[in-house]
Amino acid sequence: MKNSIKKCAIMQPSFFPWMGDFYMMDIVDKYVFLDDVKLSLSDWDVRNRIKGSNGEIMLTVPVKKSLSRTSLLIKDVFINNYERVRKKHLTAIQQSYSKSKYYDEIMPVINDIYNNKVERLNDFTQSAIKILSIKMGIDVDFIQSSKIKGVKSVSDKRLISICNILECNMYISPTGSAKYINKNNIGGAFNNSEVDLFYRYYQTKEYPQLYGDFINNLSILDLLFNVGFSDAINVIRNADIKLLTPIESVSLL
Numbered sequence: 293m294k295n296s297i298k299k300c301a302i303m304q305p306s307f308f309p310w311m312g313d314f315y316m317m318d319i320v321d322k323y324v325f326l327d328d329v330k331l332s333l334s335d336w337d338v339r340n341r342i343k344g345s346n347g348e349i350m351l352t353v354p355v356k357k358s359l360s361r362t363s364l365l366i367k368d369v370f371i372n373n374y375e376r377v378r379k380k381h382l383t384a385i386q387q388s389y390s391k392s393k394y395y396d397e398i399m400p401v402i403n404d405i406y407n408n409k410v411e412r413l414n415d416f417t418q419s420a421i422k423i424l425s426i427k428m429g430i431d432v433d434f435i436q437s438s439k440i441k442g443v444k445s446v447s448d449k450r451l452i453s454i455c456n457i458l459e460c461n462m463y464i465s466p467t468g469s470a471k472y473i474n475k476n477n478i479g480g481a482f483n484n485s486e487v488d489l490f491y492r493y494y495q496t497k498e499y500p501q502l503y504g505d506f507i508n509n510l511s512i513l514d515l516l517f518n519v520g521f522s523d524a525i526n527v528i529r530n531a532d533i534k535l536l537t538p539i540e541s542v543s544l545l
Contacts (some may be wrong), residue, residue, distance in 0.1 A: 300324065305421065322458045493534040
């Protein structure tokens with residue numbers, strides 16, 4: 293029997309991610325930004341949704357194209373025309389949330405995040421996540437996968453290697469990752485490791501929103517403007533949440 297449990301999550305750094313990602317940060321000891329994998333321009337690495345008076349608004353970060361034929365790793369991607377992105381995003385955020393209850397509390401922090409001019413996407417997303425986590429009272433050790441020495445193998449075996457190096461014996465995975473972890477057998481390589489695998493099932497519950505009907509799974513920005521920093525973590529923890537073993541997760545995947 294293990295004397296202590298140290299939990300780890302390993303996620304690509306998303307652009308102002310949704311509540312489910314911040315829940316992961318809240319429950320683990322080590323949160324690893326998986327930044328040495330290829331960027332997906334169709335994923336949440338470069339975009340997310342907020343809510344305006346006419347419905348959803350997609351904030352997207354354009355990036356500079358690679359000069360080579362191969363896609364760039366997340367850590368190596370540069371933002372294309374940062375100043376233009378900053379002005380466009382801040383205008384959209386201000387117009388969307390100027391009437392929100394906590395605008396005066398949240399907007400200065402968002403301004404500071406954008407005014408910390410950076411060149412790389414990775415620097416922006418990780419910095420924003422860290423700042424907002426601290427403001428919400430989340431205490432977790434953030435680590436970049438690109439700076440972990442001695443990581444071996446690929447796919448789920450790579451996740452196990454990272455956990456072992458960080459001395460974590462429980463890995464918390466989003467349910468979406470089961471597609472490749474369970475590809476060959478339920479639980480994948482975790483079955484033959486010293487790391488216990490659990491899948492995080494997470495469904496948000498309604499919280500106060502502007503502009504009519506509730507829209508689910510928006511960027512964390514929407515939650516913050518509507519409930520403030522101090523209450524955000526309570527809303528995040530009050531979702532419909534389950535930690536499932538690989539066997540338990542099969543019926544939900």
